[in-house]
Amino acid sequence: MRVMRENVIICFLARAGWADAARAPMGADWSTRRYERLTRPDGAKAILMDAAGDGAGQVPPFVRLCGLLRAMDLSAPLIFAEDQGQGLLLLEDFGDDSxxxxxxxxxxxxxxxxxxxxxxxxxxxxxxxxxxxxxxxxxxxxxxxxxxxxxxxxxxxxxxxxxxxxxxxxxxxxxxxxxxxxxxxxxxxxxxxxxxxxxxxxxxxxxxxxxxxxxxxxxxxxxxxxxxxxxxxxxxxxxxxxxxxxxxxxxxxxxxxxxxxxxxxxxxxxxxxxxxxxxxxxxxxxxxxxxxxxxxxxxxxxxxxxxxxxxxxxxxxxxxxxxxxxxxxxxxxxxxx
The missing domain is CATH 3.90.1200.10 (Aminoglycoside phosphotransferase (APH), C-terminal lobe)
Incomplete structure (x- = not known):
């Protein structure tokens, strides 16, 4: 099952232009979502959000809420690429300083x-x-x-x-x-x-x-x-x-x-x-x-x-x-x- 999911992710990253990015896992939260930091050879960074299965239902509201917040001049992540059906997003990287x-x-x-x-x-x-x-x-x-x-x-x-x-x-x-x-x-x-x-x-x-x-x-x-x-x-x-x-x-x-x-x-x-x-x-x-x-x-x-x-x-x-x-x-x- 994990191999099949990995193939979906690889195809998603290729479509988004991030196939050559190095991938590093990040800490998980209390949900089933997973996160990875991507770094391309040119130094560009992004965050992969992987919300598999039932978690995919959280992707559309996340995209919607981020758009509303940015429209009010607040800093929610930009969405670089998305496959809402598969529960995948490529997000702006805000760094590590929480x-x-x-x-x-x-x-x-x-x-x-x-x-x-x-x-x-x-x-x-x-x-x-x-x-x-x-x-x-x-x-x-x-x-x-x-x-x-x-x-x-x-x-x-x-x-x-x-x-x-x-x-x-x-x-x-x-x-x-x-x-x-x-x-x-x-x-x-x-x-x-x-x-x-x-x-x-x-x-x-x-x-x-x-x-x-x-x-x-x-x-x-x-x-x-x-x-x-x-x-x-x-x-x-x-x-x-x-x-x-x-x-x-x-x-x-x-x-x-x-x-x-x-x-x-x-x-x-x-x-x-x-x-x-x-x-x-x-x-x-x-x-x-x-x-x-x-x-x-x-x-x-x-x-x-x-x-x-x-x-x-x-x-x-x-x-x-x-x-x-x-x-x-x-x-x-x-x-x-």
């Missing part, structure tokens, strides 16, 4: 978080959801479907599986909470996985264009609070409280007329929902023998979730959680400690 790499090596975090926050305010002031009716909507139905992973996977992994009545109670609690906040802040283009690992430092560009945007294929229309929450309450790293507070203030200052109270309420609920979904996903990985790097997120995300559900709007989720899980979230049990 914000995550720079933070890990000890660079000053403030300029990076300021730039990432400014990208969001730039985007949210310029994007009109009415101009993109074909993009998926992160609405009550989609959000409740995604957060279902918490009840399906996390509670099972914690050895507290839900009865049918318990599952209905959890669904009702999320519906009650989400209904209160959906619509209280504007919708815009939601990138969904907006964190330092998907943001690239582009030193030959200025302003918001100096931030390259990757992994946008799951984007859609949703509350403007979501991506700032994703940035500042990152599953992969601890963001200092002073940076979180300063970036929220920076964003609100750039968005005149936006209600601070409404934004913070939406921010809290989006956070609880995102953290719950990630808890479910990491529990799935733990059950399947996931990698230590991914399982290491569990304790941090549990703490983020507990802090989020302390918001008064999330009292139904807090009550449910207190009833069904111990204070430590059964994290040691899930990790087999």
């Amino acid at each position: 914000f995550a790499l720079l933070l890990d090596r000890g660079d000053d975090p403030w300029p990076l978080y300021c730039r990432a926050t400014d990208v969001l305010s730039h985007l949210h002031k310029r994007f009109d959801p009415g101009t993109a009716p074909d993009i998926q909507r992160y609405d009550l139905t989609l959000f409740t479907q995604q957060v279902a992973l918490f009840g399906d996977a996390y509670l099972d992994a914690a050895a507290t599986p839900l009865s049918p009545a318990g599952r209905r109670a959890l669904d009702d609690a999320w519906t009650m909470v989400l209904t209160q906040v959906l619509g209280i802040v504007p919708d815009s283009l939601l990138l969904r996985d907006y964190h330092p690992g998907n943001l690239m430092a582009l030193r030959d560009r200025a302003g918001v264009r100096a931030c390259g945007l990757l992994d946008v294929q799951d984007g859609g229309i949703g509350p403007i609070s979501y991506d700032l929450l994703s940035l500042l309450q990152d599953a992969r790293r601890d963001v200092p409280d002073e940076i979180q507070s300063a970036m929220i203030d920076r964003y609100l200052s750039a968005m005149p007329g936006l209600s601070q109270g409404a934004f913070l309420a939406s921010y809290a609920v989006m956070g609880a929902m995102r953290h719950a979904r990630i808890l479910g996903r990491v529990a799935q990985l733990a059950a399947g023998g996931g990698k230590a790097r991914q399982l290491a997120f569990l304790s941090r995300v549990w703490g983020q979730f507990r802090r989020a559900i302390a918001h008064p709007l999330l009292s139904p989720i807090q009550s449910f959680t207190d009833q069904h899980l111990p204070p430590d979230g059964a994290v040691p049990h899930i990790l087999g400690q």
Whole structure:
């Protein structure tokens, strides 16, 4: 099967004029996509994205979202060649300097978080959801479907599986909470996985264009609070409280007329929902023998979730959680400690 896929890739690269390029594998993400860096003899570089099988369905939205972002003067990769049916793209190479790499090596975090926050305010002031009716909507139905992973996977992994009545109670609690906040802040283009690992430092560009945007294929229309929450309450790293507070203030200052109270309420609920979904996903990985790097997120995300559900709007989720899980979230049990 792999040999057949390799032949498809070789033919694709030949059609694109990159048959003579050296190919080097790059790190994989949590999906089934693979990436390679290509270097031609003349020094030109590109990234091959290989989304085989069911992953090919993510290619058209990726191409669409990249085009929308570039039209708003933001740095999403140019598409040099594509075969959407085969799940193959040849992309602009943004280099290796992700914000995550720079933070890990000890660079000053403030300029990076300021730039990432400014990208969001730039985007949210310029994007009109009415101009993109074909993009998926992160609405009550989609959000409740995604957060279902918490009840399906996390509670099972914690050895507290839900009865049918318990599952209905959890669904009702999320519906009650989400209904209160959906619509209280504007919708815009939601990138969904907006964190330092998907943001690239582009030193030959200025302003918001100096931030390259990757992994946008799951984007859609949703509350403007979501991506700032994703940035500042990152599953992969601890963001200092002073940076979180300063970036929220920076964003609100750039968005005149936006209600601070409404934004913070939406921010809290989006956070609880995102953290719950990630808890479910990491529990799935733990059950399947996931990698230590991914399982290491569990304790941090549990703490983020507990802090989020302390918001008064999330009292139904807090009550449910207190009833069904111990204070430590059964994290040691899930990790087999």
